[in-house]
Amino acid sequence: MPDKDNMIAELKLIVKPYIQDEEGFENMHEGSDFINDLKINSANLIDVILDIEDKYDIVFDNESMDKMLNVRAALEIINQKISEKQ
Amino acid sequence: MIGNDIIDLNETKRTTNWKRPGFLKKLFTETEQDIIANSDDPFTTVWQLWSMKESAYKVFIQAGGKPFYNPRRLACNLKAAHGEVLIESMLLKTDTIINANYIFSVAKKRETTAKNGIFKLDGLDIKKQSDVLKQQFLKYISVENNLNVHALAIRKSETGVPKLFNKNTKINVAFSLSHHGKYASYSILN
Secondary structure, three states: OOOHHHHHHHHHHHHHHHOOOHHHHHOOOOOOEOOOOOOOOOOHHHHHHHHHHHHHOOOOOHHHHHHOOEHHHHHHHHHHHHHHHO | OEEEEEEEHHHHHHHOOOOOOOHHHHHOOHHHHHHHHOOOOHHHHHHHHHHHHHHHHHHHHHOOOOOOOOHHHEEEEEOOOOEEEEEOOEEEEEEEEEOOOEEEEEEEOOOOOEEEEEEEOOOOOHHHHHHHHHHHHHHHHHHHHOOOHHHEEEEEOOOOOEEEEEOOEEEOOOEEEEEEOOEEEEEEEO
């Protein structure tokens, strides 16, 4: 299982081009909400998902798409999909 | 309940590449992808459908629906004069205004009328934009209802739905606020 802090750091690099709240981004933590705290435009959240899929070579299914509201959910989805590959 | 959404077309061109491989498949149902593929102006159709989904989602949350992201769970249908969006068992009617600058959609449960205000915001950061929009909306409410604008405030409920207050008393007005790029809008259910 990858280290959680490292994963948050990796996720920060992925979301960086799309955030519109610098303060929310600086303080990004597990509870951060992509749309309300980082002010990521809801259409750009699709870009975040596609970038995550590319980086980790995983696919977001319907259930993952439903959950993709905050950093914690993103980490859970990434971990789950990586473990399903192995 | 009422939900609205405004999309600044220049802003969306700048920030979002809808032609990115895989993008449309994540956002739209098969039926919606067909509507886009057969459209004379796919760019406009993409953002028209997206604004319908966004406005409908706001009503779903106001009605106590559980937050989710998956845009494919909101199914759009375009009719001659109106649109429809189905979320779970909730069917919403939408109206959309499209011009060269923005696309604006309003979603409601019934075909009741709404008062919409749309205006341009310039050179402000995203937080200031939100403040200016709230002030414009409160100013409108104060004039229409003969209330002191300084006694009016917007507070978010626990589920993040904005509510209107006059001197700490909640006023039952169904409204929705949206801003994007250089444009802002408020919608009030009549």
